[in-house]
Amino acid sequence: MRGIRDFQLERYFGKYEFAVEWLLSPSDCESMTVAELLALADDEGQRLWEQLTLGYTESPGHPLLRAEIAKLYTTIKAEQIIVAAPEELILLAMHSLLEPHDHVIHIAPAYQSLYAVAEAIGCAVTPWPLTVDGGEWQLDLAQLEAAITQRTKLLVINFPHNPTGYLPTAEQLAAIVTLARAHNLTIFSDEM
Structure with a gap:
């Protein structure tokens, strides 16, 4: 797609990730071997x-995979579509939810695609930064509310947050949802 900037984190990892003995800051989680997974x-x-x-599986994903994922949620049915993640899903979702000149607020720091795709569509993008207070990561709901405009359509969140690991309490997450509902915002929740 034209207009999307080079993904700097991926360019960095493309150059260094497999050229060093120790990875001190990979963007993925600690992996398992196939043997560990099969155990x-x-x-x-x-x-x-x-x-x-x-070979290929069914387009929406294997039925057992869909059923297992559906067990994790109360609002998702097994027949709902699963797509390759994260890039394809971010691209599809944002193109279906956004128009040029819409406004998007995203948690920051963020996976570059979570805001760069919106920028490429022609949206105004405002970061909602995590801050440190007393050695703990925090989100400022007043700052989020102040960033909302008449054109704001999408709030992008990522919990557990990558790269900080921050996870809001159930009450904090409920407050985010309440605020989004009050302003008729769609929440895009990246749960990678």
Whole structure:
């Protein structure tokens, strides 16, 4: 897509991630080996792995994958679509939710695509920064409310936050949702 700036974090990792002995700041989580993952599998999961082919699956994702993900949420059904994440989903969601000249507020720091796609669409983008208070990460709801304009359509959040690990309390998250509802904002929640 034209207009999206180079993804600086990915360019950095492309240059250094596999050229050093120790990774002190990768953007992904600590990974597991396949053997470690399979040790967690039930009999059905183990059987599926052993019979896995490396071809395409159903377009919306394997039915068992969709069913397992649906168990984690009360508002998502197994037949709802799963897409490749994160880039494709961010691109599709923002193109369906936003128009040029809309306004987007995003938690900061943020994964570059969470604001760069909106910028490429032609939206005004305002960061909502995490701050440190008494050695703890915090979000300022008054600062969020002050950033909302008549053109604000989307609030982008990411919890647990990457890279800080910050996780709001249930009460803080409810306050964010209440504020978004009061201003008719859509919340895009990146839960990677």
